Amino acid sequence: MTPLLTVSLVLAGGLFAGFIGALTGLGGGLVIVPLLTLVLHLPVQQAVGVSLLGVIATSVGAAPRFVGTGLSNVRLALVLQVAASSGALLGALAAHSIKSQVLFMVFGAVMLYSAVMSLRPGHHDSRGAPESSPLAERLRLGSHYREGHIWVDYKVAGVVPAFGVMLGAGLLSAMLGIGSGVFKVLAMDRLMRLPFKVSTATSNFMIGITAATSAGYYLSRGDVPPLVAGPVVLGVLAGAYLGGHAVHHLPARLLRRVFAVVLMGVALEMLYKGFVP
Amino acid sequence: MNEKLEAQRRAVTRWILRASIGLAVLFLLVGLELFLFRGGVYFPTAPAGAIHVILRDVVHGMLSLRPSAFLDAGLLVLLFTPLARLLSGVVANARARDWLYAFIGIVVVALVSVGLFAGQAGV
Numbered sequence: 001m002t003p004l005l006t007v008s009l010v011l012a013g014g015l016f017a018g019f020i021g022a023l024t025g026l027g028g029g030l031v032i033v034p035l036l037t038l039v040l041h042l043p044v045q046q047a048v049g050v051s052l053l054g055v056i057a058t059s060v061g062a063a064p065r066f067v068g069t070g071l072s073n074v075r076l077a078l079v080l081q082v083a084a085s086s087g088a089l090l091g092a093l094a095a096h097s098i099k100s101q102v103l104f105m106v107f108g109a110v111m112l113y114s115a116v117m118s119l120r121p122g123h124h125d126s127r128g129a130p131e132s133s134p135l136a137e138r139l140r141l142g143s144h145y146r147e148g149h150i151w152v153d154y155k156v157a158g159v160v161p162a163f164g165v166m167l168g169a170g171l172l173s174a175m176l177g178i179g180s181g182v183f184k185v186l187a188m189d190r191l192m193r194l195p196f197k198v199s200t201a202t203s204n205f206m207i208g209i210t211a212a213t214s215a216g217y218y219l220s221r222g223d224v225p226p227l228v229a230g231p232v233v234l235g236v237l238a239g240a241y242l243g244g245h246a247v248h249h250l251p252a253r254l255l256r257r258v259f260a261v262v263l264m265g266v267a268l269e270m271l272y273k274g275f276v277p
Numbered sequence: 278m279n280e281k282l283e284a285q286r287r288a289v290t291r292w293i294l295r296a297s298i299g300l301a302v303l304f305l306l307v308g309l310e311l312f313l314f315r316g317g318v319y320f321p322t323a324p325a326g327a328i329h330v331i332l333r334d335v336v337h338g339m340l341s342l343r344p345s346a347f348l349d350a351g352l353l354v355l356l357f358t359p360l361a362r363l364l365s366g367v368v369a370n371a372r373a374r375d376w377l378y379a380f381i382g383i384v385v386v387a388l389v390s391v392g393l394f395a396g397q398a399g400v
Binding site: 002003004006007046053056057059060061063064067074075078081082085086088089093139208211212213214215216217218219220221222223225226227230233234237 | 322356363382
């Protein structure tokens with residue numbers, strides 16, 4: 001494939017990943033890694049390295065709209081980030097030590113899980129935990145966020161189990177080049193019982209730091225080819241911007257379902273590549 | 278944390294985010310333009326090695342208008358944005374005398390930095 005064709009293809013792929021990610025919440029890494037490995041035949045470590053830069057772009061691009069709303073709980077993010085970044089370092093090491101086929105298999109399984117979970121009806125708790133756990137109290141994790149003109153207080157539970165899930169989320173993010181927002185939001189929704197908007201915004205903040213932890217490793221190892229990563233990042237930023245504006249005009253729920261089914265198909269393809277290299 | 282410090286913290290965060298997105302996009306667009314202008318007939322190699330060596334190569338490359346150096350610069354700006362945000366948070370927490378969260382922030386900064394330096398060591 002010529003360099004020009006490659007640039008056009010990855011730019012379009014990044015645009016699609018950013019757009020669909022903003023509409024459906026299913027992260028761009030699930031689009032970018034299969035595109036780079038199955039279509040462009042890039043080594044899986046390079047695909048992951050490029051995708052991690054796309055993940056940082058998604059996080060940084062979305063971040064300004066959360067500043068000042070109180071939705072992103074920075075104290076909570078920092079505590080959980082110790083686990084997520086530790087997991088990310090382990091994941092980056094693992095991705096460079098295990099066989100590529102294993103990475104394809106894990107990617108396929110995680111992708112399948114993410115797609116299935118996105119089809120399930122959401123359990124959105126808007127009030128948060130009834131009481132903060134003693135540890136959350138000591139760490140002052142409870143906070144408040146702005147809803148229109150009023151500030152809503154919320155409490156936090158389940159810090160220790162969520163810390164464990166974050167370790168796993170960081171590991172998967174670094175191994176597979178995904179944000180693993182689906183696992184982070186799960187831990188914050190189900191275990192810590194955060195209001196949904198708070199868990200989404202806090203997760204967005206964390207995803208960028210987690211990806212940066214492992215992206216540095218991939219970069220130093222020579223796994224971030226600039227002619228692929230550059231257009232992917234530009235595409236993701238533009239796509240997320242357009243998606244953010246289109247979200248009120250398009251049937252996001254229907255798109256989410258259709259996209260989840262497409263992802264399941266791609267997940268099977270990734271699994272197949274893992275078993276039959 | 279008092280209102281004034283909190284407002285400063287928000288302003289700095291917004292500035293870091295906007296400046297880095299702007300700078301990253303600018304470098305990436307210049308890199309792609311230069312690449313297309315020069316015919317776009319080759320695949321530039323990926324940067325590798327110690328982070329200070331990569332940074333030095335990128336600056337030299339930009340001065341000689343090498344397209345891939347601009348692409349690398351855009352990617353590096355993006356890579357360092359979460360780190361810059363973390364560091365500004367550490368400073369804000371220290372100014373507010375919230376030592377616990379200043380310390381946790383430093384731990385996270387250290388973990389992100391390990392990622393940058395472990396790869397070059399070929400671990």
